[in-house]
Amino acid sequence: MASTVANDSGTEADQLDLSDHIFVAVGKLSSQMAILTDAARKERQEASLTRLQNITRHLPGFIYEFKVNADGSRCFPYVSESIEKHFGISCEEVSSNVQKVWDRIHPDDVARVEASTAASASSGELWTCEFRIVRPDGSVRWFSGSAKPESQPDGSTLWYGYVDDITDRHKVEETLRKKTALLQLLTETALNFISVPVTKADTAIEHALGEIAVFFSADRAYLFEYNFQQEKTFNTHEWCAPGITPFKERLQGTPIEWDSEWYFKHQRGEVVHIPDVPAMPECSVKEILSMQSIQSVLTVPLMHEDKPIGFVGFDLVQTKRRFSEEEILLLGVFSRALVSVILRSEADQALKESYEQIDMFFDVSAGLLCVCDYEGQFLQVNHGWELFLGLPKSEIHGRSFATFVHPKDRRATEAMMLKLKQDKKVEDFVNRFVDKEGNWRSVSWVALSRNGKIYASARDVTAEREASEALKTALEDAEHMAEMRSRLISMASHEFRTPLSSIRLSTEMLETYLSDNGVPLPNSASKQFARIFSSTDQLTDVITDILEIEGVGRDKDTNLRTRVDLEALCEEVITTCGELHGASKRIHLTTQSPLVDFETNMLMLKSSLSNLLDNAIKYTSANSMIEVRLAQSGTYMSVEVLDQGDGIPDEEAANLFEAFFRSSRTSHLRGTGLGLPIVKRNIESLGGCVTYRPNQPKGSIFTITLPLEQNCTT
């Protein structure tokens, strides 16, 4: 190969592209050059050199000879002029000062170059090394060098080598490496998100943010949640590089549309990427980002069902960065992994909350809630049980509730358990439980069973039961009191009547003796006799009415119903009352429509009518008219007693039927104040009613209304 180069016209040089061939060729050429001395040779030599230079000028790298002498000194006997293009040093500078080459080597790589040269020298193996050169303009380029060592007779070592710029290759490799690393990182993150327990999800997210931020040399990575209800965003997770101020605390509740373009991009599922914030035209976003010293930013929306639930973002503060489309695409994968872990976390949280809610209800319930097994062992009880039994849960759990049940209730309780085992629901079952103090307390149960467990809700009904007992006793007491009262009134009536009877009889005897002896009584004496009789009669009336209104000794015959001809009954009452008071002539009976017979208690109706008619006669002047009107309307009979007396003052009308009420207009007249209340009670007990309204132009109208079909109320 070498002779081919030397003897040929040089036309083949362009075809040489392999460094091995070149440095071999160069080695042979230079040795030939040293031997040639004559002019022709010199000419040929120069021609060869020119040829060599022409060849090497178009090589991507440069070739050289490098020599290390036995004394350790070194030099470059030859270096092609392309070195200046690559290293920024001329061939002359290299020849005059070998150190200049070393000075260009990246400080971090010097040691490696030295070590590999020394190793090649000692072993005689091919020297290869990749190293960086810092050029005078400060740019750094990668180079790959390889050289074949040859030991020289004078003890020196000579390398024939070729150095090539591999910066571009390095970049491609670096990109590939980074991409692989990113893929690996994302895969690991996604796997971690799938398997991480929900309780550690937040830590995992923050860790992943950090890893990815470091990967992209970002200074801050964060996660925001969109809260559409509140129309706000919340910074939920953040990672910051050392020395970078965290913003998480400050970025809570920012309005969702703090920048509409930003928000709309996320809405469409697009990323927001600003590679160079300082280069942005002036705007609010730039202002905000600049305030945080952000140079570059990338945010990727977290899409779920075509809507952004938030976004993940990366800020670069110390440097700028343009994310490649591929990187953005891969970050989309990351965002999806984040969505899945967030949703899982939320679902888990919701589940946890719902469990907590159930637990809360369980404990807050005023009732006694428990879960038992079929043996009646308490598996879970609520706070209500602690209060009820006066024992902590720990002492209740695991115990059979049979140990708390009253011995007399055990058999019934076992029957209840059997029913539950047969999958029947138990309701309103009551048994007694003993509490810590040894008190027996009644518990009412509702329970059902499922999958071998009994779910029960019980209620402490002790107080209820006691109250019910107390009520029963109170009612009995009240009945007893009523009975006592009735007896007392009856007795009092009897005890009043006995001496009244003596007074009346003695007085009458006295009158009889006097009149039987034929002595005409002086008017004054007759008046006194009349007063005594009147007073005893009044007292007797009061006692009679009190007995009547209190219903003392009222017999069951008040429920007796007979067919009554109302017209005939009224005629009878009018006759009796009229004759008694000598007022027959001023009472008129009118019947407004044909009446049917109806069933009622005749005695009670009769006494009520007599009462109303007596009042009408007593409280009106002797020449005024009294009318009794009978009518039937639908299913009701009515009797009206109309008089032309003074009537009842409006303010007194409301109290007319109250016991012992006396109208101011009649208080001077004899009466007990019980007549109308008795009428009211009697008529109401017949299912009817009695009412008052003023007559026109003056007087009173009392109306008794009775249903044709009667329900007994007494």
Added chain:
Amino acid sequence: MNPHPAKANTSTILIAEDQEDILENLSDYLSMRGYHTLQARNGKEAFQLALEQGPDLIISDLGMPVWDGNRLLEALQERSELARIPFVILTAWADRQNMRKGLLTGATDYITKPFKLKEIEEAIKSHLARKQRLEESIYTYVRKQRHCIIKKKPAISFTSLMHGGGATHES
């Protein structure tokens, strides 16, 4: 002059009353009205007198020692010869329950204390008259039956006689 001279009234009234003044006054009054009166201070005493004397009418209190009025009435009801004697209850127990109980046991009337003498007198007269009418009817009936038996005529019922139906057959 006495405006109500004692008539030749043979009716005997037995008064059972533990309250002395009432017993005495009532007895006095009825004597003045020409009745023969018997006095008893308890139910048992009254029963003995009724057995011995066979009064025409009995006025009795309810609340009395030894035997009360109800027991007296029951005892009288058990003796056929005494059961028909009109029995007027005179009491300070004014409630319907007591009233009803008395009337159901067989009392003829129920007068509550305090009472008017006139009221008592009218009741006595009315019950004695009824008793007399009844007794007369019975005599007439017995006489007519005897007559029918003698004349071999068909027997007549007591009810038709009471309603005046039998009068045509007389003489």
